[in-house]
Amino acid sequence: MKVLTSIDHWLGRLELGIVIILLGMMIIIAFLQVVLRNIFSTGIEWVEIFLRHDVLWLGFLGGALATGNQRHIKIDSVSHLVSKRSQAIFHVITNLFAASICILLTQASMKFLGSEIEIKSLVFDGIPAWYVELIIPVGFALHSIHFLFRTTYSVRAAIGSGNER
Amino acid sequence: MNFWSVIFIIIILLLIGTPLFTIFAGFTLYAFASAGIDTSAVIIELYRIADTPMLVAIPQFIFAGCLLAESGASKRLVNLAQALFGWTAGGLAIVTLLTCSFFTAFTGASGVTILALGGMLYPVLLKEKYPDKFSLGLVTASGNIGLLFPPSLAVILYGIIAQVSIDKLYIAGVIPGILLIVILSAYSIRVGVMKKVPKVPFQWSKVFSAAKSAAWEIPLPIIIIGGIYSGRFTTTEAAAVTAFYVFIVEVFVYRDLHLVRDIPRVIKDSMMLVGATISILGIAFALTNYLVDQQVPQMLLDLVRSKISSPLTFLLILNFFLLVVGMVMEMFPAIIVVVPLILPIAKEYGIDPVHLGIIFLVNLEIAYLVPPFGLNLFLSSLRFHKPVFSIARAVLPFLLLELIVLFVITYIPQISLWLLHGL
Numbered sequence: 001m002k003v004l005t006s007i008d009h010w011l012g013r014l015e016l017g018i019v020i021i022l023l024g025m026m027i028i029i030a031f032l033q034v035v036l037r038n039i040f041s042t043g044i045e046w047v048e049i050f051l052r053h054d055v056l057w058l059g060f061l062g063g064a065l066a067t068g069n070q071r072h073i074k075i076d077s078v079s080h081l082v083s084k085r086s087q088a089i090f091h092v093i094t095n096l097f098a099a100s101i102c103i104l105l106t107q108a109s110m111k112f113l114g115s116e117i118e119i120k121s122l123v124f125d126g127i128p129a130w131y132v133e134l135i136i137p138v139g140f141a142l143h144s145i146h147f148l149f150r151t152t153y154s155v156r157a158a159i160g161s162g163n164e165r
Numbered sequence: 166m167n168f169w170s171v172i173f174i175i176i177i178l179l180l181i182g183t184p185l186f187t188i189f190a191g192f193t194l195y196a197f198a199s200a201g202i203d204t205s206a207v208i209i210e211l212y213r214i215a216d217t218p219m220l221v222a223i224p225q226f227i228f229a230g231c232l233l234a235e236s237g238a239s240k241r242l243v244n245l246a247q248a249l250f251g252w253t254a255g256g257l258a259i260v261t262l263l264t265c266s267f268f269t270a271f272t273g274a275s276g277v278t279i280l281a282l283g284g285m286l287y288p289v290l291l292k293e294k295y296p297d298k299f300s301l302g303l304v305t306a307s308g309n310i311g312l313l314f315p316p317s318l319a320v321i322l323y324g325i326i327a328q329v330s331i332d333k334l335y336i337a338g339v340i341p342g343i344l345l346i347v348i349l350s351a352y353s354i355r356v357g358v359m360k361k362v363p364k365v366p367f368q369w370s371k372v373f374s375a376a377k378s379a380a381w382e383i384p385l386p387i388i389i390i391g392g393i394y395s396g397r398f399t400t401t402e403a404a405a406v407t408a409f410y411v412f413i414v415e416v417f418v419y420r421d422l423h424l425v426r427d428i429p430r431v432i433k434d435s436m437m438l439v440g441a442t443i444s445i446l447g448i449a450f451a452l453t454n455y456l457v458d459q460q461v462p463q464m465l466l467d468l469v470r471s472k473i474s475s476p477l478t479f480l481l482i483l484n485f486f487l488l489v490v491g492m493v494m495e496m497f498p499a500i501i502v503v504v505p506l507i508l509p510i511a512k513e514y515g516i517d518p519v520h521l522g523i524i525f526l527v528n529l530e531i532a533y534l535v536p537p538f539g540l541n542l543f544l545s546s547l548r549f550h551k552p553v554f555s556i557a558r559a560v561l562p563f564l565l566l567e568l569i570v571l572f573v574i575t576y577i578p579q580i581s582l583w584l585l586h587g588l
Contacts, residue, residue: 019436020429023224027412030225030405037402048218056215058224059447062440063186071437072184073445073495079182090181097178098187104194104204112208132215136208 001156008149012068015142019061026054049124053132060139067098067146084157091154099147102140109137171195185498186444193452200455210451214443219325222404224439226316229404229411230272231435233382236421239282241379242267243289248375252367255357257293259350261286261303266311266346267386273318273496279308279544287549294363298559299356303349305545305556306563309530310345313338313523315393316403319496322442323522326449326504330519331400335393337519337581341527341574348566381414442497449501462509469510476514480575483507484528491532492539499529516578523581527574531567534560 033047066072079087116130123129171192178188190207197204214220233239246260253259264286268278283304290300312319315335324331356362376383389407392398398406415422422428456462473479490499504525511521533541536557546553574580 016429016433020432023228023432023436026221026224027228027405027408030221030401031409034398034402034405038397051221052215052218055220055224055443056212058436058439059214059443060440062224062436062438063444064440065433066437066440066444067184069437072186072441073498074182074184075179075493075495078180094178094181094183097191098184101187101191101194105190105207108194108204109208111203111205112212115205133212136212 001152004149004152008068008146011142011145012065015061015065015068019058019065022054022058022061026051026058046124053123056132057135060135060142064139064142064146067143067150070150085160088154088157092151092158095147095151095154099144099151102144102147106137106140106144109140113137186441186448189445189448189452189502193448193455196452196455200459207448207451210454211447213450214447217325219321219331219401220443220446222316222321222401223318223442224436225404225408226271226318226321227273227439228432228435229316229408230277231431231438232411232415232422234268234272234277234281235427235431236415236419238379238382238415238421239264239268239285241375241382243282243286245372245375245379245383247365248368248371251365253354253357254364255350255354255362256364257286257290257362258295258299258303258353258357261290261307262310262346262349262353265304265307266314266342269309269311270314270317273312276308276540276544279305279541280548283308283545284548293365294360296356296360298555299353299360301545301549301551301556302559302561302563303353304549305541305560306349306534306567308541308544309533310349311342312526312530313342315389316400316407319500319526319529320522321400322446322497322500323504323525325446326501327508327518327522329522332393332396333519333585334522335400336584337523338526339394339584340580341523341570344574344580345527345567345570348570349563352562352566381418385410445498445501449505453505456505462506465506466510466513470513476516477576479510479514480516480524483511483524484571484575487525487528488532488535491529492535495540496529496533500525517582519585520578520581524571524575527571531564531571534564534567 029047030051033043036043063072079090082090113130113133113136116133117128121129123132175188175192178191179185193207194204197207242264243260246264247257250256250259250263261282265278265282268282272278287300287304290303291297295303311317313335320334320338321331323329324334385407388410389398389403392403392406393400416424416428422431469479473482487499487503490503494502507525508518508521512518516524533539536542537553539557542553542556542560545551545556549556
């Protein structure tokens with residue numbers, strides 16, 4: 001269990017680290033582009049494409065962080081009506097369901113990536129599209145891992161040993 | 166598995182608190198598979214996230230909003246507004262409405278306004294001898310006001326989903342947004358006069374010192390609102406400028422937030438919100454595509470058309486429907502899911518998509534106050550340690566006034582469209 005929580009912890013830190021870099025680049029590059037556009041009436045060609053893919057990456061890594069911290073949007077209407085134990089059982093079900101959906105999505109995105117590599121599609125100026133699309137399967141895999149971790153925490157809470165984090 | 170058992174399972178999963186995007190994803194995968202389409206097509210649709218230029222504004226505005234919420238900006242803002250308007254009858258109430266609007270426009274309807282600003286203003290309102298019930302109702306009702314003003318994310322999201330110009334939506338939202346504030350201010354002044362709330366004398370020195378301490382934040386609404394309304398900036402450009410400017414000001418000028426101690430935490434919080442929003446959005450791209458493929462909006466349209474003949478009846482039912490949706494669902498998913506279904510129907514009844522957007526957003530904004538499930542009632546109950554029932558009662562006069570404004574906005578499209586066509 002200890003190994004599990006520490007893997008979870010370090011995975012979260014790694015994700016946050018990358019997110020900080022991606023957001024920092026987004027803010028600086030987008031601002032520079034505005035300055036270039038409005039003051040020097042010029043602009044860098046690849047910025048637009050870079051920013052749009054930066055959003056994709058931020059979405060997936062931010063989503064993975066949200067999974068790890070239980071911050072995804074949900075409608076939670078019955079959980080405060082039932083006992084702690086039943087809540088934990090609900091969490092086992094919801095996390096397991098979410099994990100299996102994310103595993104299916106990981107599979108689907110690997111297939112998508114495979115076909116993108118095969119047809120050699122490009123994102124910009126000779127750069128293969130799958131370089132930037134790699135975040136889709138990786139992102140869903142991260143979601144799956146976090147949901148599986150959460151499932152084990154919920155199982156432990158449901159059988160009454162240890163608190164749910 | 167037949168269709169109805171799938172629906173049944175979805176409802177159970179929803180109720181026990183499964184993350185929404187996984188439910189949508191599960192349904193989408195099931196739908197694609199049963200239509201005989203390879204599930205990798207879901208990913209092709211989802212990849213449209215990287216093909217939607219407007220989305221670039223979302224992480225930047227959310228980050229800027231979180232920075233402002235975590236810094237001392239709210240305090241400086243309230244001081245300034247108090248110095249400017251505190252001398253009128255109901256002055257502090259108007260200050261509450263104005264600062265909450267500003268804050269909601271920047272942070273979205275995420276509850277930050279009630280928790281941070283409401284929590285700060287409620288004790289001050291009481292100290293200035295405003296009635297308890299009125300103050301409680303005011304801070305709760307102010308939690309979503311300002312949703313129509315730039316850089317509100319709800320507007321951006323509606324624009325992306327409905328494929329309507331976001332700049333136009335912001336312009337259309339000016340009069341309805343101001344109308345809401347004016348009506349609630351008028352009510353506050355009435356209460357202020359009737360309850361003989363003492364006024365604070367106007368002092369230039371106070372205005373000056375409050376303006377001086379907020380000097381770096383005053384340009385923000387000017388940059389954004391002025392930039393967007395004058396057409397100098399696009400919304401994405403405004404986002405880039407805002408994020409950069411707010412970061413520099415709060416970290417290096419005011420030093421409210423420490424680069425190492427605070428910023429990673431703010432980035433984490435804001436990007437989790439970005440992730441949660443984009444996860445739902447990406448899946449919704451695929452789901453919407455499937456629904457359109459299966460002609461679901463068309464079927465819905467035929468059904469509605471066979472039952473309702475006049476646009477007015479349609480709008481009335483739409484208002485009611487959206488109040489219920491907004492009461493049980495959070496705003497972003499409600500926009501993402503409901504807009505694609507309603508838009509073609511509304512077009513058929515001759516409703517302008519821009520006007521529909523304003524109706525939609527004002528509806529969802531008000532729904533947060535509708536008992537028994539309106540989210541702001543719960544947030545307020547948590548924050549001020551009062552039962553949800555008494556909050557709902559305190560909010561009632563505000564809710565009724567907002568509903569009146571909603572109906573006026575709904576049935577007189579010119580209120581929203583006048584500025585657009587005038588320009």
